[in-house]
Amino acid sequence: MGKILVTGxxxxxxxxxxxxxxxxxxxxxxxxxxxxxxxxxxxxxxxITGKTPEFENxxxxxxxETLSFFLRHRGEIDAVIHFAAFKAVGESVSxxxxxxxxxxxxxxxxxxxxxxxxxKHLVFSSSCTVYGQPDKLPVTESTPRRPxxxxxxxxxxxxxxxxRDYCHAEKDINGIALRYFNPIGAHPSALIGxxxxxxxxxxxxxxTQTAAGVRKELSIFGNDYDTPDGTPIRDYIDVCDLSKAxxxxxxxxxxxxxxxxxxxxxxxxxxxxxxxxxxNAFKKSTGAPLPYKxxxxxxxxxxxxxxETTLANNELGWKATVPIEETxxxxxxxxxxxxx
Ligand code: WQD
Numbered sequence: 001m002g003k004i005l006v007t008g009x010x011x012x013x014x015x016x017x018x019x020x021x022x023x024x025x026x027x028x029x030x031x032x033x034x035x036x037x038x039x040x041x042x043x044x045x046x047x048i049t050g051k052t053p054e055f056e057n058x059x060x061x062x063x064x065e066t067l068s069f070f071l072r073h074r075g076e077i078d079a080v081i082h083f084a085a086f087k088a089v090g091e092s093v094s095x096x097x098x099x100x101x102x103x104x105x106x107x108x109x110x111x112x113x114x115x116x117x118x119x120k121h122l123v124f125s126s127s128c129t130v131y132g133q134p135d136k137l138p139v140t141e142s143t144p145r146r147p148x149x150x151x152x153x154x155x156x157x158x159x160x161x162x163x164r165d166y167c168h169a170e171k172d173i174n175g176i177a178l179r180y181f182n183p184i185g186a187h188p189s190a191l192i193g194x195x196x197x198x199x200x201x202x203x204x205x206x207x208t209q210t211a212a213g214v215r216k217e218l219s220i221f222g223n224d225y226d227t228p229d230g231t232p233i234r235d236y237i238d239v240c241d242l243s244k245a246x247x248x249x250x251x252x253x254x255x256x257x258x259x260x261x262x263x264x265x266x267x268x269x270x271x272x273x274x275x276x277x278x279x280n281a282f283k284k285s286t287g288a289p290l291p292y293k294x295x296x297x298x299x300x301x302x303x304x305x306x307x308e309t310t311l312a313n314n315e316l317g318w319k320a321t322v323p324i325e326e327t328x329x330x331x332x333x334x335x336x337x338x339x340x
Contacts, residue, residue: 002254003027003076005119007060007110008083009053010037012194013125013183015045016243017081019192022049024247029054029077031069032084036197044191060084060106070113079121079250082110085155088201089300092152103155104162111166114173121253123246126160126177126264128235128305129153138308141179141266149300160264167262174261176249181235181268181307183242185327186334193334194239203275204236204282204328208335211288218290220275222297225304231275233304235268238322238330242267248318259315268307269320278324285325286332 004021008014009030015037018028022045030042030053039055046052058065070077085103086092092099107124114122130153131139132146148154163175184204186193199215200206209215223230245267252258273281283290313319 001025002078005029005077005080007031010041011083013239013242014083015041015192016187016239017246018045018053019048020243020247022051031056033057033059041192048189048191060109061102063109066109067113070117074117077119079253080119081123081246083125087152089150089152092150096151099151099155104158107159107162115170120172120174122175123249124163124177126179127156128179128181130157133302138306140308141264141311164262174253174258177264178245178249178267179264180242181237183239184236185238186330188330190333190337204331207282208331211290212335212339218292219295220292221295223294227274227304229274229276232301233272233274235306236273237269237320238327241320241322245318248316265312265316266307266309267312268309270307270309272306281324282328285329
């Protein structure tokens with residue numbers, strides 16, 4: 001089946017993708033500098049799949065180390081899935097140079113090293129954040145990208161352009177960008193999940209920590225948006241569904257089924273949920289208490305976005321299937337496991 005390099009493979013989406021790759025029969029090697037994840041994830045992946053992935057710890061923004069890794073593994077690696085990046089929207093506003101140096105610099109190092117070591121296929125972790133607040137919904141792949149609301153979001157757009165231009169220049173390199181909507185949930189085994197460091201920025205980990213009593217109450221950032229219940233709408237996608245999309249994209253490239261050497265796909269459920277709808281779905285599926293209050297809007301938030309998923313459904317043959325209640329229950333199981 002081949003060997004896949006997963007950068008950022010001890011992170012939230014990366015670790016779940018390693019599980020799906022191994023279960024699909026691929027060998028995996030993870031590279032991660034553990035700046036935002038823990039080494040225990042490698043063993044926990046092994047506990048799920050019965051095969052502990054190879055792991056190397058270095059910083060992909062270091063050009064020399066990245067090149068020497070690829071040359072040491074020349075002839076072994078069939079494709080790369082690139083997750084490794086800083087991803088805190090708020091932090092990127094205060095530390096833009098760190099975000100550009102890390103997120104863009106790492107990608108450039110990987111592309112250069114792929115070329116020098118004969119690795120031809122790349123799947124890139126992009127984000128619906130490249131669309132900003134679309135005028136028309138649902139969002140299709142033809143929806144124009146908008147200037148990002150943060151340096152983090154801009155690194156996703158810039159990296160898509162870098163891959164597009166490099167694949168145009170180097171015809172033997174093939175790239176697919178997957179534009180995720182809002183990844184949530186955890187593996188049903190509760191052995192891996194989302195482990196934000198410090199106070200969670202994202203909604204679902206904040207919900208589960210509130211239900212677990214780690215946080216006093218959830219603050220809902222604004223209920224004066226132009227939506228049915230006034231709270232913002234997002235397309236929340238189960239992390240296992242999302243991870244399976246990466247396996248499908250890798251197979252598309254390895255089997256030569258891609259229709260051009262740079263493609264991009266929306267990876268969402270096609271269903272928009274408001275914050276209040278998600279809160280109520282969590283309470284219904286878990287029975288857990290969830291104190292919350294409505295506060296002012298959060299700077300940089302868009303009002304509503306959800307995906308039109310026909311292209312991914314038809315071209316990739318991939319569709320999200322996990323019901324939201326099951327996703328939220330898995331997130332809750334993971335939270336309780338983390339609290340011991
Ligand atoms: C979702 C909704 C908040 C927390 C971001 C990044 C995106 C991707 C996913 C990395 C919003 C509301 C949240 C809280 C709340 N990240 N909210 N109280 O902002 O849609 O997307 O995370 O790839 O690139 O932009 O996700 O989970 O932060 O917020 O009311 O304590 O929940 O206002 O409407 P977001 P989120």
